[in-house]
Amino acid sequence: MKRWLGKAETALGNHSDRLNAINIFPVADGDTGTNLYLTVRAATRSLQESLPDEAAQNDVGAVLAKAGQAAMEQARGNSGTLFSVFLCAAAEPLTGQPRLTASLLATALNRAQIRAWSALSDPVPGTMLSVMEAASRAAAAVDAAQKGNDSNHALGLVLDAAVGAALEAVVHTEEQLDALQAAHVVDAGGVGMLLILDCLRSAVLGEELQSELLDGLHGYDVQDPHIHADLPDDDGVEVMCTVSLSPLDAATLRQRLDELGDSVIMSQVERSPDPEGRYRWRVHAHVLDAVPALELIRSLGEPTDVAVSELARPRDPAPVEADAGSRVEGR
Template structure:
């Protein structure tokens, strides 16, 4: 990590955040094949990299021509687009994370260390609460460690909280912590430990955070720095091919529900499937517009249940056993 100088130029406005989304798309695209190759959890379907890239691209495309100084407005619009067109577990959680980060940033025109710490905490809370059964050793662990690191750095730093130096200090600390959290995933999940690899979604989140730091500080991220992560070397085979694939389908949709309807649907989906993710996209007159994700043996069982509570749109059904990255 580079130590900031008094004259270091730092970009922390809405244009820098738009640049972050742009860099995120490019970097996830460049790394998608390797992320696909080590994707074995929760399903060895080899598409984590592709899902993150396509979801991030939707987020960036939605705001590429938006002119605003309001960072929260920019990220909220990006997150809605990401959630509406999210791909898979990882893409859905990326969209949810962005939505959480946006919430404390409405009206904010310049990012500071304290504001960033609050935004990362909110992003973590939204991501963890979206899953019915959150699992450590995944991208959630990275978000947890990063939020804690940001809080601790903000609390113990001797620098002026709103200063450029304090922001640089926090960005450096949280990216180092994120990398350590990725390394730790190998020993947090049995499947990863057996395969001797780190979690694909966790690496994806590390890339997202590295590009945040890069966009704000004007740094170029060396793609080779990820090659030391277990299983990530470019010469390694597609490890997910060696792991038994889960049968069944992934069902995703968007639906308007009130609080009772949302709780009812989550309970029903928990009873028939797994990898259940539900998160509000935006408010409506009668409740919220929800993004829904679930893995089930048969699509009709989930779709019939969903349709009994409302009219889903943006419905996708994907065979879990046929993903090829």
């Protein structure tokens, strides 16, 4: 699992420029690659510290839960937030397991895609959500055919199927969203998720990444321009924070943020409440003005790790720099 996330960090760093270039949905702010990279980097760095005991170090779920929580706390943009939700949810059925099997992976992928879909107030097909779902369905189908086979060979077959289905789903994103079809590109978040899944396959099977995987994806050729730079600016800002809320207050916040803006994502950072019955939530929203949104959040709890960024930022096509101080918000 550590090798998987390390490979994903490297791959996303290498591909961040092209992911940024085709980032036009939900807003054309050109930073999906940067945001996924920074979110995955937070996950990998959390695993540089030892887990509390030897049992946890040999527990697949415990390792991923720690990585997922760190990713959630420092998630950037829609794509980073959804991946951190994916990671936290995938960890749950793997808790207490010393190794990954075909059945466990299929279960984890299913739990993860369901949680990711439910985290968004208004989930949209043709995004990384569709890629997660396709990978999960393919994994479940192959696992069912294996009839409980827990061999590494069966696991490899499930991984092959998941990545293959994820690629097909990425290709189909273009026809699922009008904005992508008009620009003749595939979804940036979907491509990022495909890369992450291929990194998992690579880490588990001990094989190289499939270099030809992205060949032919519309808009992804290195000769193509930064498509997002030619699109109209989006009004408003992106607001992100972590806040402790009761279940009722969380439902209230989601409803009122939906009224103020869109791209609302709320997911629990931890599964257990504090002594006062409140859960910690990671909150993400696109709104026209940050002030009313932050006032609303503060009326219900005290936010931490607050980040506000303009959606219509100056577009810089330069690749992301992997320095410790990098801080880029957006999709």
